Structure formats: structure tokens, C-alpha cells
Amino acid sequence: MPRPLHLSAALDSPGHVDAGHYAALARLAERAALDFVTLDDSFTPEPRRPDALATLARIAPLTERVGLVPTVTTTHTEPFHTSISVNTLDWVSRGRAGWLVGVSATEAEAKAFGRRPTAPADALWAEAADAAEVAARLWDSWEDDAEIRDAATGRFIDRDKLHYIDFEGAHFSVRGPSITPRPPQGRPVVAVPVTAADLAPDASPGGRARVSTAIRYADVVLLDAPDHTARLTAATELRLRAGEHLRILARTEAALPDAAAVERLLAELAATGAGVDGFHLVPADPGRDLAALAERVVPILRARGLFRAGYAGRTLRDHLGLARPASRYAAGPAAATDSAGPAALAEVTR
Amino acid sequence: MTDRPLKQIHLAAHFPGVNNTTVWSDPASGSHIEFDSFRHLAETAERGKFDFFFLAEGLRLRENKGRIHDLDVVGRPESITVLNALAAVTTRLGLAATVNATFNEPYELARRFASLDHLSGGRAAWNVVTSSDAFTGENFRRGGYLDRADRYTRAAEFVQLAREFWDGGEETVRHQGPQFDVEGRLSLPRPPQGHPVVIQAGDSDEGREFAAATADVVFSRHSTLADGQAFHADVKRRLAAYGRKPDELKIMPGVTFTLGDTDAEAAELAAETRRAQVGAPTAIAFLEQVWGIDLSDHDPDGPLPAVDPDPGSALAQGRVRIGDPLAIAAKWRTLATEKKLTSRELVIEVTGRQSFIGSPATVAEQIDFFVQNDAADGFILVPHLTPGGLDTFVDRVVPLLQERGVFRTDYSGTTLREHLGLPLPGRR
Numbered sequence: 211m212p213r214p215l216h217l218s219a220a221l222d223s224p225g226h227v228d229a230g231h232y233a234a235l236a237r238l239a240e241r242a243a244l245d246f247v248t249l250d251d252s253f254t255p256e257p258r259r260p261d262a263l264a265t266l267a268r269i270a271p272l273t274e275r276v277g278l279v280p281t282v283t284t285t286h287t288e289p290f291h292t293s294i295s296v297n298t299l300d301w302v303s304r305g306r307a308g309w310l311v312g313v314s315a316t317e318a319e320a321k322a323f324g325r326r327p328t329a330p331a332d333a334l335w336a337e338a339a340d341a342a343e344v345a346a347r348l349w350d351s352w353e354d355d356a357e358i359r360d361a362a363t364g365r366f367i368d369r370d371k372l373h374y375i376d377f378e379g380a381h382f383s384v385r386g387p388s389i390t391p392r393p394p395q396g397r398p399v400v401a402v403p404v405t406a407a408d409l410a411p412d413a414s415p416g417g418r419a420r421v422s423t424a425i426r427y428a429d430v431v432l433l434d435a436p437d438h439t440a441r442l443t444a445a446t447e448l449r450l451r452a453g454e455h456l457r458i459l460a461r462t463e464a465a466l467p468d469a470a471a472v473e474r475l476l477a478e479l480a481a482t483g484a485g486v487d488g489f490h491l492v493p494a495d496p497g498r499d500l501a502a503l504a505e506r507v508v509p510i511l512r513a514r515g516l517f518r519a520g521y522a523g524r525t526l527r528d529h530l531g532l533a534r535p536a537s538r539y540a541a542g543p544a545a546a547t548d549s550a551g552p553a554a555l556a557e558v559t560r
Numbered sequence: 561m562t563d564r565p566l567k568q569i570h571l572a573a574h575f576p577g578v579n580n581t582t583v584w585s586d587p588a589s590g591s592h593i594e595f596d597s598f599r600h601l602a603e604t605a606e607r608g609k610f611d612f613f614f615l616a617e618g619l620r621l622r623e624n625k626g627r628i629h630d631l632d633v634v635g636r637p638e639s640i641t642v643l644n645a646l647a648a649v650t651t652r653l654g655l656a657a658t659v660n661a662t663f664n665e666p667y668e669l670a671r672r673f674a675s676l677d678h679l680s681g682g683r684a685a686w687n688v689v690t691s692s693d694a695f696t697g698e699n700f701r702r703g704g705y706l707d708r709a710d711r712y713t714r715a716a717e718f719v720q721l722a723r724e725f726w727d728g729g730e731e732t733v734r735h736q737g738p739q740f741d742v743e744g745r746l747s748l749p750r751p752p753q754g755h756p757v758v759i760q761a762g763d764s765d766e767g768r769e770f771a772a773a774t775a776d777v778v779f780s781r782h783s784t785l786a787d788g789q790a791f792h793a794d795v796k797r798r799l800a801a802y803g804r805k806p807d808e809l810k811i812m813p814g815v816t817f818t819l820g821d822t823d824a825e826a827a828e829l830a831a832e833t834r835r836a837q838v839g840a841p842t843a844i845a846f847l848e849q850v851w852g853i854d855l856s857d858h859d860p861d862g863p864l865p866a867v868d869p870d871p872g873s874a875l876a877q878g879r880v881r882i883g884d885p886l887a888i889a890a891k892w893r894t895l896a897t898e899k900k901l902t903s904r905e906l907v908i909e910v911t912g913r914q915s916f917i918g919s920p921a922t923v924a925e926q927i928d929f930f931v932q933n934d935a936a937d938g939f940i941l942v943p944h945l946t947p948g949g950l951d952t953f954v955d956r957v958v959p960l961l962q963e964r965g966v967f968r969t970d971y972s973g974t975t976l977r978e979h980l981g982l983p984l985p986g987r988r
């Protein structure tokens with residue numbers, strides 16, 4: 211059986227700060243039954259845009275199925291806040307949250323915080339890995355059945371099912387547990403952007419660190435490759451190192467002004483043997499291109515049996531075919547099968 | 561006072577918190593974490609034309625005797641994220657998040673509140689709190705680095721800087737101060753409210769001064785008539801020094817309430833609620849907080865512990881400090897003797913906040929009386945049930961306040977500043 215096709219799209223719309231604009235785009239994406247939408251973010255003054263996680267929380271009640279994946283950067287933000295914010299996005303969307311991990315490399319961002327100078331990319335991505343580790347431990351720090359409401363003893367929770375995470379790293383230490391109960395998906399979906407060049411033999415230290423972070427923590431990689439050969443090589447390498455659970459979506463520009471452009475995109479999406487699970491579509495004009503996607507591209511993919519007719523599940527993990535993980539702190543056999551695979555463990559260098 | 565036009569009352573809805581005010585054992589008590597609970601309370605508050613919806617914050621789970629406190633509701637979402645989602649299902653209600661100035665940075669937080677203000681069409685409010693304890697700091701990069709004496713120094717410069725960022729627009733803000741040395745520009749235009757509303761909830765002399773200099777609203781604990789009047793007068797008196805008029809700062813104490821068809825029925829329900837709020841284990845845990853020693857063998861239905869408190873103890877963590885334990889114990893012993901109270905009854909007695917108890921008519925009259933007599937400009941109502949605890953108040957008390965001509969029958973503006981009667985701040 212062929213692997214199911216996974217499609218997602220970027221909603222980025224520089225200059226728009228109104229919720230209605232983003233809600234309309236997300237509804238188009240939902241009409242197309244995309245797995246998820248992303249919204250990029252940074253602490254630079256340009257482009258003009260609101261906080262990405264806030265924007266996706268704002269449109270969560272206005273959508274029902276589509277996954278919501280904001281960029282949250284790890285360089286200046288407290289990992290504790292990142293963990294509870296993504297967790298809360300999962301609660302307000304009933305299990306549709308993801309986190310696109312990013313770093314802040316610019317001088318302008320460092321000055322806006324005034325707390326530390328800029329650092330090289332490899333250090334920033336190593337720190338991002340620590341932030342991902344902390345976020346995941348905090349999501350797990352409440353076992354699923356920690357709330358007991360036991361009137362007989364007067365206990366609201368079973369505190370043996372809440373866990374300190376005691377993370378100690380080079381940049382921060384976090385005690386835990388989370389203040390927010392375990393999110394509906396157990397752990398929201400973690401996505402990391404990777405370029406083919408990051409995986410090349412002559413990759414920069416920053417590229418290598420980014421790949422390590424992806425291998426260790428990502429459920430989804432958004433892969434940017436210049437051509438089909440580079441994409442196949444990079445995807446094969448990623449899958450080999452991360453394991454079968456990783457969903458690799460190739461970044462694809464999607465400017466769809468006319469029928470010819472629609473045909474070209476269809477040919478691109480239907481091409482087999484590219485080694486990826488699907489595509490992350492980056493529209494040139496989100497309103498126009500997402501409408502074309504919903505009205506013209508996806509119906510043809512469906513007619514050809516290449517894309518699902520609608521959403522089968524409710525959560526983003528459901529759409530991606532990813533199981534809900536047990537908490538690493540939960541006792542019992544479920545927890546034992548939850549550890550990272552041997553390939554992933556080999557990546558742990560720190 | 562007789563010639564003065566009637567004061568208009570301001571009302572806010574506090575989502576039930578992670579303390580024993582919230583009764584979770586009641587069969588009507590729903591989820592404290594699912595979005596539908598937040599939505600229900602916010603929609604109820606908006607139906608009642610409330611000024612705003614309010615979320616508290618605590619960045620570390622409370623502990624008792626080195627273990628997580630398990631007797632009250634535990635766990636809550638990240639406030640700003642929930643408020644952004646609530647902005648989608650409400651259209652007028654103000655949306656207030658408590659966020660610590662100690663464990664955040666001005667650029668990021670200014671951006672998050674600017675985003676909420678844009679995404680809600682001008683309804684954002686920030687309750688600035690300042691706890692600096694090392695216990696909470698263990699969850700953060702900075703740890704518990706802030707000296708208690710510096711908490712408002714940082715908060716004041718923080719709020720000032722946030723306002724500079726909000727005003728910034730197309731210009732880069734350059735700020736050099738004792739706490740912050742930053743340079744930046746937000747990725748957003750000036751928020752619809754100019755500055756999101758600033759609420760303050762500290763009680764010390766520095767806290768009151770900070771409120772007078774900086775805040776639009778004070779969330780206070782001074783909710784009895786006499787105490788409220790004294791607090792109201794004290795804080796309003798401080799405003800002139802900052803060139804501000806009494807109207808520019810609203811004082812809103814937090815209060816609970818219990819409604820019944822008659823006053824007698826309400827009193828009975830209120831007593832029942834107090835017993836549910838202070839069960840035997842809660843009474844013991846409360847005494848341990850003050851005594852600083854393990855009292856698990858103490859009989860809650862007997863007299864107060866015979867031994868004196870240990871003032872140096874760090875037994876209870878993650879709570880606002882209560883004061884001098886020895887003095888408190890002495891005061892309680894006197895009270896328990898006078899009123900012949902058991903330990904649990906004493907805790908019920910001393911932990912009772914100001915509460916409006918009675919029929920809808922009685923409660924409407926009391927609230928109006930407190931406001932017209934300057935014990936408050938309005939109230940932050942703390943229901944004890946999630947999510948339906950405000951339903952009856954909105955259905956039965958709000959119409960009576962409207963009949964009295966002291967509460968809006970509909971919103972006249974779209975922003976929280978407009979609901980509160982606060983001017984749009986000028987650009988500095």
C-alpha cells in the first residue's frame with residue numbers, strides 16, 4: 211500500500227495583523243483537508259505580523275480539524291513558557307497543536323532582549339534541542355490520569371502522577387512539573403525545518419546541529435531542497451537516521467494564478483519516488499493560492515486516489531498517522547515502548 | 561455624596577482559581593482545563609455585559625511539606641493563549657491575563673499583549689504581578705535572582721518600557737535603564753487601545769505607589785466596607801502626585817458571592833460552601849502553612865495546636881507570604897477562645913473573604929451600596945464553581961443592577977478602555 215500523502219501550507223501574510231484574514235485562510239486549508247497550517251515568527255520588526263502562536267490560538271475555535279503549527283523560537287524565550295503555550299494551544303484546539311522550532315540568530319533580536327549577544331548557529335540549535343527536551347518532559351510531567359477528584363481523601367490529584375523533570379543544561383535548568391496538565395495529544399507535534407545542505411557531507415556546524423535536533427525531537431521535518439535529486443538524498447538520509455515515524459514534507463512554492471500553474475503543481479505532488487511523505491506548500495498569494503488549492507488541486511488529487519477525501523481523525527497526530535505517546539514518567543509496559551529508537555539514541559551527543 | 565451622580569459599577573469575572581475557594585467536589589464542577597469551561601464563563605460574562613474576564617497565574621505548582629499540594633484544583637493553561645482563543649468567541653468582553661514581570665522580558669511580553677490587543681480588537685489587559693521567589697525561579701533561566709526590594713523597580717521600568725514599545729510604531733525604541741538596556745521595534749502597529757489596560761494586584765506600600773503611578777485598575781483584597789473605603793481613599797489620594805485624576809484608576813476588589821431565593825437560603829448555601837472549601841485535610845494544610853511544622857496528627861475538630869509556629873520554616877512554597885506567623889497564631893488563639901472554635905472552624909472563619917450573600921435583591925443592593933460609598937469602583941467576582949458559577953449572578957443580579965441605573969444595559973464601546981471609561985493614552 212502506498213504511504214498516504216500529507217499536505218500542509220504556510221499562511222504567512224506579511225502586513226496582516228487582523229484575525230479575520232488568518233481565519234479565512236485556515237478555513238480554506240481545512241476545506242482542502244490539509245494536515246496542518248504553519249505560521250512563521252521571529253522577534254524582528256519586519257515582516258509586520260502578530261505573534262504566531264497567538265494568531266493560531268485566535269483561529270482555533272473557528273476551525274475544527276486542521277492542525278495549527280506556529281513557529282516559536284527558543285533563543286530568547288523561556289522554555290517553560292514555550293512548553294505551556296504550545297500545550298495550551300493543544301487544549302484550545304482539542305489536540306491540533308504543533309510547534310515549528312526556530313532560533314533567533316540576528317543582532318536586532320539580541321538587542322531587543324538585551325540579555326545576551328548573538329551566538330553561532332550550532333550553539334543556537336543545541337540550545338533549541340534542550341528547549342525541545344524540556345518542553346517534552348514538561349508535557350509528560352503530568353500523567354494522563356493524574357486528576358482523580360477523590361472526595362473521600364479530599365485529593366484533587368494523585369501527586370505521585372506528577373513529576374519533577376529536573377533538567378540541567380548549559381543554558382538553563384528547569385525543575386517542573388508543568389503547571390498545565392498533559393495536552394490532549396500527549397505531546398503536540400514537533401516540526402523542525404531542515405535544508406538539503408544541512409545533510410550534505412560539507413554541511414555547516416549550524417546545519418549539522420539543526421539536523422541533530424530534528425533527528426532527536428522532530429515528528430515532522432519541513433525539508434527544503436533545491437531539486438529532486440537533492441531531496442531524495444536528504445530524505446533517505448533523514449529517514450535512515452530518524453526512523454520510520456518521521457514525516458518528511460518537502461517545501462514547495464505554490465503560486466497558482468492560472469490553470470497551467472495548477473497542472474504543474476499537480477505533476478509535482480503526484481511525482482513518486484521523491485522519498486518524502488508529502489509537501490509543505492508555500493503560497494505566493496495565500497488567499498488566491500489556498501483557494502486554488504481547495505477548489506482545483508485537491509479535488510483532482512482525490513479523484514486520482516492520491517489524497518484522502520476528508521479528515522478521518524480529530525487530532526493533528528491522527529492526520530499524520532502518529533500514535534499518541536505515553537508519558538515517559540508513566541509506570542508500566544506502555545512507557546517502556548515509548549523511548550526513542552536506537553537510531554535516535556545514537557544522535558545524542560550531549 | 562448626595563449630590564453626586566450615581567457611580568457606574570464595573571464588573572469582572574475571575575476564572576475559578578487553584579485554591580480552596582474553588583469547590584471541585586461538587587457534582588456540578590466541570591473541567592478546569594478544557595476550553596469549553598473557559599468559553600462558558602467568558603460567554604456568560606459577556607452576556608452579563610461585564611467589563612472583563614480575568615485569569616490568574618502561578619508559575620510553579622504549590623507545595624506543602626516538600627510535596628505538591630493536592631487538595632485544591634491543580635493545573636491551568638497559559639493565560640494569553642487562552643485569551644486569544646476566547647477573543648474568537650466573544651466580541652466585547654475585555655480579556656485580562658496575569659503575567660509575572662519577573663520571569664518575562666519586556667520586548668516579548670509587549671509583543672504578546674500587542675498581539676492580543678490587535679487580535680481581539682482592543683480588549684487586552686495585563687495584570688502585572690511581581691513575585692520574585694527562588695522557588696518559582698527554579699522553572700526559569702534567570703532563577704530567583706530578584707531581591708524582594710527590587711521587584712517593583714523592575715516592574716515599573718518593565719511597564720514603562722512595554723508602553724514605549726507599544727507607542728513605537730515605525731520608530732525604534734532605545735532604552736537604557738538600571739534594569740533593561742534594549743533597542744527594538746515591535747512587528748505590529750500601535751495596539752487599538754494605544755496601551756493595553758494595566759492592572760496591579762500588590763498590596764504593600766510600594767505596590768500601592770506603583771498602582772498610583774502606573775495602573776488603570778487595582779485588583780485588591782480589601783473588600784469589606786471599612787477596609788475597602790480606607791484602601792480606596794489611600795490609593796486615590798496617591799494619584800495627584802502623578803498628575804492623575806481619581807477616575808483614571810479603578811479599584812476592583814476580588815469577592816465571592818452566594819445567591820439563594822431568600823437571604824436565609826443563601827446563608828445556608830454559603831455555610832455549606834465554606835465547609836466544602838475547608839475540609840479537614842485543607843484545614844490542617846492551612847495551619848501547617850502558618851505553623852511551619854508537620855501537623856498531620858493534629859485533630860481538626862479539636863483546639864488549635866498548643867506549640868508555637870516555627871517562623872523560619874520553608875514548609876509551604878509557592879504561595880503569597882502571609883505575614884508574621886507568631887503574631888498570626890496569637891491572634892487566632894484569642895479568636896478561637898472567644899468564639900469557641902475548633903481548628904477547622906477557625907480556619908473557616910479566618911479564610912473567609914468578603915462575600916456577598918443573599919437573595920439577588922440583597923446582593924444587588926449590597927454591591928451598589930459598596931460602590932456608591934467608595935469602598936470600590938466595582939468588583940472582580942470569583943465564582944466557586946467551574947464553569948457555571950456565574951450563571952445565576954448574570955441571570956438574576958445583573959438585571960437588578962441595570963434597573964438601579966448603575967450598570968450598563970449594553971456595551972457602548974468596543975474596547976476595554978471604553979468599558980472602563982479610561983481615555984486613549986497619548987503617544988509619548
Ligand SMILES: Cc1cc2nc3c(=O)[nH]c(=O)nc-3n(C[C@H](O)[C@H](O)[C@H](O)COP(=O)(O)O)c2cc1C
Pocket residue numbers: 615616617618658660688689690691761762763764765766767768779780781814880
Ligand atoms: C488580589 C490579589 C491577587 C493576586 N494574584 C496573583 C496571581 O494571580 N499571581 C501571582 O503571581 N501573584 C498574585 N498576587 C501577588 C501580587 O501580585 C504581588 O506579587 C504580591 O502581592 C507581592 O507584592 P506586595 O508586596 O506589593 O503585596 C496577587 C495579589 C493580590 C492582592
